[in-house]
Amino acid sequence: MADLICRGMVIRTVDYRDNDRILTLFTAESGRVDAKARNCRKATSPLLGCTQPFTYGEYQLFYHKNKYIIDQGEVLESFYPLREDVEKYAAASLCASLCLEGIQAEERNEDIFSLLYHTLSFLTYGDSDPGDLTAAFLIRFLALSGFRPAITQCAACGRDLREDPVIRFLPDKGGAVCAACSPVGRKIGRTALEAMRRMLLLSDDQLFRVKLKEPLRAELLSHLVPYAKLYLPGIEKAAALFTSLHMPPGSAEQE
Numbered sequence: 001m002a003d004l005i006c007r008g009m010v011i012r013t014v015d016y017r018d019n020d021r022i023l024t025l026f027t028a029e030s031g032r033v034d035a036k037a038r039n040c041r042k043a044t045s046p047l048l049g050c051t052q053p054f055t056y057g058e059y060q061l062f063y064h065k066n067k068y069i070i071d072q073g074e075v076l077e078s079f080y081p082l083r084e085d086v087e088k089y090a091a092a093s094l095c096a097s098l099c100l101e102g103i104q105a106e107e108r109n110e111d112i113f114s115l116l117y118h119t120l121s122f123l124t125y126g127d128s129d130p131g132d133l134t135a136a137f138l139i140r141f142l143a144l145s146g147f148r149p150a151i152t153q154c155a156a157c158g159r160d161l162r163e164d165p166v167i168r169f170l171p172d173k174g175g176a177v178c179a180a181c182s183p184v185g186r187k188i189g190r191t192a193l194e195a196m197r198r199m200l201l202l203s204d205d206q207l208f209r210v211k212l213k214e215p216l217r218a219e220l221l222s223h224l225v226p227y228a229k230l231y232l233p234g235i236e237k238a239a240a241l242f243t244s245l246h247m248p249p250g251s252a253e254q255e
């Protein structure tokens with residue numbers, strides 16, 4: 001009998017020795033689970049498939065010397081195309097690294113699991129722009145993990161911002177801020193704030209409906225990625241890869 005049987009997604013892999021790998025699984029029921037997979041990188045290993053990045057699988061784990069060891073695994077969904085397309089890979093990596101940073105061990109989190117599962121599904125098999133899906137993932141992840149930015153009300157004074165001609169988006173203040181509370185800082189358009197608000201209202205299976213025009217997509221990402229990095233600094237590396245591919249310099253002019 002295994003000590004733990006769980007379904008989860010591989011959100012991090014760390015290789016060690018010649019053929020071994022440590023996986024971090026994100027499970028809906030038990031949050032983060034770290035587990036060793038021995039010899040899984042050998043071409044003949046039965047664990048080869050289920051230990052690949054982004055794979056969703058069912059795993060049988062043994063507890064040995066304070067660590068979980070993967071005994072058996074079955075691939076339920078490989079999300080294989082994510083590993084063949086660098087733009088999709090960068091988007092998936094940013095989503096996975098947010099989960100890695102924001103999810104605790106032994107903490108049930110069905111909402112964020114569902115968000116990640118649907119986002120990777122649309123990224124893999126849909127025709128959505130990876131930047132659109134990432135923008136939607138970011139705002140929804142931030143809201144679900146307790147870092148929701150202020151969108152319709154000033155983060156400093158609480159006033160309704162929706163008719164204001166000048167609004168700024170300041171990560172260290174907690175999001176949108178009125179001109180009276182902050183006379184300096186990067187501005188954000190009302191359309192971008194409205195897009196954030198609407199993306200929070202969708203259900204996960206409707207994420208494919210997010211279709212942004214290029215300047216708006218760039219504006220949203222240029223606010224949300226730095227915001228997420230401030231509160232979850234561990235995403236830095238994945239954010240840098242994503243930024244280099246999806247946010248070319250000048251794509252969202254600073255004011």
Ligand SMILES: [Zn+2]
Nearest residue numbers: 154157178181
């Ligand atoms: Zn204010």
